Amino acid sequence: MDFNDTPEQAAFRKAAADWLAANVPSKDEIKGMSRLEVAKLWQKRKYDAGWACIGWDPAYGGRGASAIEQVIWKQEEAKYDVPAGFFVIGQGMMAPTLMAYAQPQHLERYLPKLASGEEIWCQLFSEPAGGSDLAALRTKAEKDGDEWVINGQKIWTSGAHYSDFGCVVVRTDPNVPKHKGLSYFFIDMKSPGIEIKPIKQLTGESDFNEVYFTDVRVPDSQRLGEVGQGWQVSLTTLMNERAAIGAGSSGVNVGLAVQLAKEVMIDGKPAIEDSAVKARLANFYVEEAGLKYTSYRTLSALSRGDIPGPENSIGKLVGAPKMQQLASFCMDLLETSGAIWDTKRSKLADNIIGSYMGAPGLRIAGGTDEIMTNIIAERVLGLPQEPRMDKGIPFTEVPTS
Amino acid sequence: MNFEFSEEQQMLRDQARNYLSQHCPTTLVRRVLNNRETHDADLYKGIAEMGWTATTIPEEYGGLGMSSLELVVIAEELGRACAPVPFSSTVYLAAEAIMALGTEAQKEAWLPKFADGSAIGCFAMGEAGGAVTPDQMSTTMADGVLNGTKVPVADGGIADVAIVVCASDKGDGATLALVDLSQDCIDKDNVQMIDFSRGHAELKFNGACAEVLGEEGAGWAAVESLMNTAAVLFAWEQIGIADRALEQAREYALGRFAFGRSIASYQAIKHKLAKMYVKNTLARSNAYYGAWALNAGASDLSVAAATTRVAAIQASLFAAEENIQTHGGMGFTWEFDCQFYYRRAKLLSLAVGSEKQWQSRLVDGLAATA
Numbered sequence: 001m002d003f004n005d006t007p008e009q010a011a012f013r014k015a016a017a018d019w020l021a022a023n024v025p026s027k028d029e030i031k032g033m034s035r036l037e038v039a040k041l042w043q044k045r046k047y048d049a050g051w052a053c054i055g056w057d058p059a060y061g062g063r064g065a066s067a068i069e070q071v072i073w074k075q076e077e078a079k080y081d082v083p084a085g086f087f088v089i090g091q092g093m094m095a096p097t098l099m100a101y102a103q104p105q106h107l108e109r110y111l112p113k114l115a116s117g118e119e120i121w122c123q124l125f126s127e128p129a130g131g132s133d134l135a136a137l138r139t140k141a142e143k144d145g146d147e148w149v150i151n152g153q154k155i156w157t158s159g160a161h162y163s164d165f166g167c168v169v170v171r172t173d174p175n176v177p178k179h180k181g182l183s184y185f186f187i188d189m190k191s192p193g194i195e196i197k198p199i200k201q202l203t204g205e206s207d208f209n210e211v212y213f214t215d216v217r218v219p220d221s222q223r224l225g226e227v228g229q230g231w232q233v234s235l236t237t238l239m240n241e242r243a244a245i246g247a248g249s250s251g252v253n254v255g256l257a258v259q260l261a262k263e264v265m266i267d268g269k270p271a272i273e274d275s276a277v278k279a280r281l282a283n284f285y286v287e288e289a290g291l292k293y294t295s296y297r298t299l300s301a302l303s304r305g306d307i308p309g310p311e312n313s314i315g316k317l318v319g320a321p322k323m324q325q326l327a328s329f330c331m332d333l334l335e336t337s338g339a340i341w342d343t344k345r346s347k348l349a350d351n352i353i354g355s356y357m358g359a360p361g362l363r364i365a366g367g368t369d370e371i372m373t374n375i376i377a378e379r380v381l382g383l384p385q386e387p388r389m390d391k392g393i394p395f396t397e398v399p400t401s
Numbered sequence: 402m403n404f405e406f407s408e409e410q411q412m413l414r415d416q417a418r419n420y421l422s423q424h425c426p427t428t429l430v431r432r433v434l435n436n437r438e439t440h441d442a443d444l445y446k447g448i449a450e451m452g453w454t455a456t457t458i459p460e461e462y463g464g465l466g467m468s469s470l471e472l473v474v475i476a477e478e479l480g481r482a483c484a485p486v487p488f489s490s491t492v493y494l495a496a497e498a499i500m501a502l503g504t505e506a507q508k509e510a511w512l513p514k515f516a517d518g519s520a521i522g523c524f525a526m527g528e529a530g531g532a533v534t535p536d537q538m539s540t541t542m543a544d545g546v547l548n549g550t551k552v553p554v555a556d557g558g559i560a561d562v563a564i565v566v567c568a569s570d571k572g573d574g575a576t577l578a579l580v581d582l583s584q585d586c587i588d589k590d591n592v593q594m595i596d597f598s599r600g601h602a603e604l605k606f607n608g609a610c611a612e613v614l615g616e617e618g619a620g621w622a623a624v625e626s627l628m629n630t631a632a633v634l635f636a637w638e639q640i641g642i643a644d645r646a647l648e649q650a651r652e653y654a655l656g657r658f659a660f661g662r663s664i665a666s667y668q669a670i671k672h673k674l675a676k677m678y679v680k681n682t683l684a685r686s687n688a689y690y691g692a693w694a695l696n697a698g699a700s701d702l703s704v705a706a707a708t709t710r711v712a713a714i715q716a717s718l719f720a721a722e723e724n725i726q727t728h729g730g731m732g733f734t735w736e737f738d739c740q741f742y743y744r745r746a747k748l749l750s751l752a753v754g755s756e757k758q759w760q761s762r763l764v765d766g767l768a769a770t771a
Binding site: 002259261262272285293296297314318374387 | 675697699
């Protein structure tokens with residue numbers, strides 16, 4: 001066991017660090033650009049120099065980097081304030097699904113532009129009636145010659161408003177039990193019949209959308225997997241979602257909280273000397289460090305070529321509530337000033353209050369805390385599923401609200 | 402970077418688990434606990450014959466000269482088995498102290514005997530009323546003469562030698578003493594702890610002869626360092642306890658039926674066990690880093706050791722408590738084994754400093770580097 005770099009890894013780290021130092025865009029360079037424009041500029045720059053999606057096959061824009069090298073790259077890139085997130089879904093989830101199921105000509109057409117950021121992909125899974133019961137989705141697709149015609153509605157589709165393509169799961173046979181009647185396609189988001197309506201979040205932003213499908217046509221050649229195999233294909237996407245969203249470290253962290261606790265006073269002494277403050281900071285750190293080292297241990301499995309397993313659920317399950325509680329704690333340290341969300345008065349407010357407002361979404365997106373906990377119980381600990389009322393009966397007969 | 406134990410270390414784990422499942426079944430633990438025995442001497446002899454007591458002792462002193470990575474593998478198995486032996490006192494504390502601070506003569510006097518199991522060591526720091534800092538201590542040593550009372554001392558009643566933390570008017574306020582416990586002027590009184598399977602004693606030193614271990618007035622710095630090592634090693638025992646408790650809870654829940662189905666199929670139980678799994682995973686991951694940092698002499702060992710201990714305390718207490726809860730009424734009986742993990746987890750959570758102390762150490766460490 002060794003948490004230090006080997007000589008080869010150290011050399012890789014240096015190459016990455018040197019390239020980043022020379023190529024991260026300066027403030028002047030990106031003046032006046034939107035965050036999305038900056039993200040695309042940065043992604044293209046990385047792609048042209050061979051630093052985008054480094055774990056991918058070179059034929060598709062990567063450099064075949066090992067899992068450890070990918071971690072090293074992420075560690076080095078994280079030292080800079082560059083926009084991340086626009087490409088997570090496309091590169092982290094859609095691309096592995098394409099790699100597993102798409103035809104070679106599609107891989108050649110779509111993967112390089114996914115890697116370079118020229119094209120952005122979204123995930124069209126959730127529906128208003130389904131919630132955590134993803135397989136109960138109702139958007140349907142009916143065959144018409146060489147095409148399928150899609151009608152229905154998706155919800156919570158992050159980034160649909162700036163996406164070029166998307167992966168959609170639809171019901172192709174409502175007369176069989178729900179899991180067996182699904183199929184999976186990738187579609188052009190500019191197709192006629194697609195209507196995107198932004199949803200305003202409690203944070204005030206509109207990162208996600210409702211997406212309505214009215215007689216949207218998609219070629220059968222864009223189907224991934226067999227007809228009726230849509231659930232299996234979705235599972236590939238979902239398993240990669242856990243690794244992609246996993247142990248995200250954006251927002252408040254213990255380092256920031258420690259700084260704050262050194263500056264703020266309680267009873268005439270720095271808060272960091274208060275034993276109640278110490279206890280909470282220590283507990284947050286146990287989680288933060290524990291998540292980091294757990295992701296390193298999972299890497300060893302990935303390096304052996306194993307698929308990211310359900311153990312990865314712990315990243316989001318622990319990380320999202322922790323972000324909420326840590327942000328809340330930082331606000332508490334500042335007493336009523338902690339509630340000031342005025343960037344002129346508080347430089348940290350965007351980070352701290354932004355984290356507190358965004359955390360509820362993280363505890364729900366990509367699998368709620370409760371579903372993640374169930375998954376650990378069932379898939380990791382092998383405990384029985386609860387009885388379900390819709391098992392084995394045709395979808396058309398399932399009770400619903 | 403490589404975040405796994407080596408193949409040899411994994412084989413050592415399998416070997417240790419096998420050995421203990423044969424030679425330390427829960428019936429043995431039960432016997433020691435029922436009879437309030439200080440330890441199982443035969444088991445300790447067998448453990449010494451396996452070479453475990455010699456793991457990190459240098460070869461020149463009769464040891465195997467292996468690393469703390471091998472030792473933590475053994476520690477986890479001993480914890481999982483709730484082995485009633487003076488391994489931690491001798492190996493994690495007494496041997497470590499003498500290896501770090503002893504003169505040649507002191508090392509030669511004790512390390513070979515620790516290695517072959519013929520001598521038992523102990524570490525005497527705490528005093529009545531929870532006193533664990535130099536300014537609270539009343540045990541003193543002057544001109545090689547030791548006076549004072551230490552309680553509770555793990556394995557104090559059966560040890561041949563003790564490392565005793567004494568208050569000093571020099572330096573950092575403490576000096577470590579090395580004391581041969583065969584002297585008549587030392588009163589040993591048995592002290593029953595929450596865990597009846599781990600013998601403890603009150604040691605009263607009435608003008609006992611003692612040698613300085615390390616430097617006078619540098620005792621507190623030495624204790625800080627020894628505590629970091631002990632924290633990591635004990636943590637792996639705690640992880641063994643936590644994992645075993647989760648396994649027991651799971652096995653019981655799967656086989657127990659209520660309202661027509663296994664209680665393991667109810668969310669309240671599923672979520673409880675999943676929460677145990679999450680805490681155990683975080684504790685284990687932190688302990689991986691702690692073990693590596695200890696072995697590598699990493700600069701952030703202080704924070705790593707503290708994080709390791711706090712995580713292990715939290716995971717093992719939760720697992721032991723909820724294991725009983727999952728068992729329902731039977732978990733509360735003398736007859737069931739749940740009590741072993743409950744007692745041992747709580748004892749270890751206090752053995753080398755409480756959660757609160759180590760939370761404080763952790764944050765002091767973070768603040769210093771921030």
